Amino acid sequence: MKTFGEFVKTKRIENRISLREFCRRIDYDASNWSKIEREFTTPPKDEQIIKKIAEVLQFRNDSEEYSTLFDLAAIAFIPKNLMDDEQLLEKLPVFFRTIRGEAPTMDELKLLIKILKEE
Amino acid sequence: MSNDKIKPKRLSNLYIRSQADELRGKYLSSPDTIPVPIEDIVEFDLRLELIPKAFIKQNIDLDGFLSRDLKTIYIDSELMNKRNLNRYRFTIAHEVGHYVLHSKEIQESEYRTTSEWSKMREEMDEEDLNWFEQQAYEFAGRLLVPRNRLIEALEDLREKIEKYKTSYPDSNYEIKEAIARVICGQFQVSPDVMERRIRKENVWEELNL
Numbered sequence: 001m002k003t004f005g006e007f008v009k010t011k012r013i014e015n016r017i018s019l020r021e022f023c024r025r026i027d028y029d030a031s032n033w034s035k036i037e038r039e040f041t042t043p044p045k046d047e048q049i050i051k052k053i054a055e056v057l058q059f060r061n062d063s064e065e066y067s068t069l070f071d072l073a074a075i076a077f078i079p080k081n082l083m084d085d086e087q088l089l090e091k092l093p094v095f096f097r098t099i100r101g102e103a104p105t106m107d108e109l110k111l112l113i114k115i116l117k118e119e
Numbered sequence: 120m121s122n123d124k125i126k127p128k129r130l131s132n133l134y135i136r137s138q139a140d141e142l143r144g145k146y147l148s149s150p151d152t153i154p155v156p157i158e159d160i161v162e163f164d165l166r167l168e169l170i171p172k173a174f175i176k177q178n179i180d181l182d183g184f185l186s187r188d189l190k191t192i193y194i195d196s197e198l199m200n201k202r203n204l205n206r207y208r209f210t211i212a213h214e215v216g217h218y219v220l221h222s223k224e225i226q227e228s229e230y231r232t233t234s235e236w237s238k239m240r241e242e243m244d245e246e247d248l249n250w251f252e253q254q255a256y257e258f259a260g261r262l263l264v265p266r267n268r269l270i271e272a273l274e275d276l277r278e279k280i281e282k283y284k285t286s287y288p289d290s291n292y293e294i295k296e297a298i299a300r301v302i303c304g305q306f307q308v309s310p311d312v313m314e315r316r317i318r319k320e321n322v323w324e325e326l327n328l
Contacts, residue, residue, distance in 0.1 A: 018158035019169050020199055020207070031171040031196035038170075 004072035139261035154307035171196035179237035182210040216258030
């Protein structure tokens with residue numbers, strides 16, 4: 001699974017937006033942003049900045065990329081011991097779809113509950 | 120650190136300039152586009168990573184440097200400020216100069232950290248260091264100031280230049296400086312870089328100005 005930093009960097013490069021220009025558009029310090037892209041620090045917590053990033057990268061609100069951006073930003077704050085659990089990691093997209101109001105299948109939900117109970 | 124010192128080849132300006140022109144030609148749909156999109160060339164075409172880093176200037180008295188694996192240009196984060204745009208662009212172009220002209224020498228050296236790089240530069244033979252840096256400066260200048268566009272910019276000002284020269288016949292030095300200030304904005308380089316290009320490219324004489 002890609003990290004938030006890798007994901008945004010890939011999309012930034014695909015859109016041919018230079019680091020300096022990207023930071024100017026999202027109004028973010030380039031030095032700190034570079035650390036985010038390289039996973040030296042966590043993504044911005046401010047939802048407005050994530051929205052701004054989505055706008056600069058031209059993600060539509062209903063697109064898969066838009067959801068991925070927000071999901072990856074949230075995942076970055078999950079404690080490391082949980083992130084080491086590959087089974088749980090696999091189910092994170094289900095969890096995020098659920099909290100966005102997109103119903104998971106019954107099997108997905110059962111499995112997620114089982115994993116969380118075991119934790 | 121005795122065997123790993125960089126010994127740059129003595130490259131001619133003709134060769135260096137051809138390399139700069141070639142790079143523009145390779146990556147720009149219109150090779151004489153100005154301002155030259157140097158960040159785009161670096162990030163999207165050469166696929167080098169640009170990493171702003173605090174206190175490079177303060178710690179090793181450099182604006183930036185190229186990593187030994189030739190994958191990253193570290194640049195003093197202060198240069199990312201809008202007021203330093205010209206210097207930022209020139210620093211990147213200068214490191215691209217090292218990338219194009221000195222990649223073999225850099226890869227064969229043994230520095231790993233910023234301080235080791237700085238120490239290695241200090242230990243370099245003065246003449247070698249001078250060649251190493253001057254070649255990258257020449258490359259950067261030519262890369263950011265395509266000769267054809269420089270000629271065009273001067274031609275556009277021919278009338279003004281001639282009028283000024285008639286009024287002040289002994290002012291050749293000052294007028295080049297003043298003209299450099301007028302046209303440098305189009306190229307997004309500093310007046311100093313512009314003035315050096317006017318002198319080094321011999322365009323003034325070629326245009327009979």
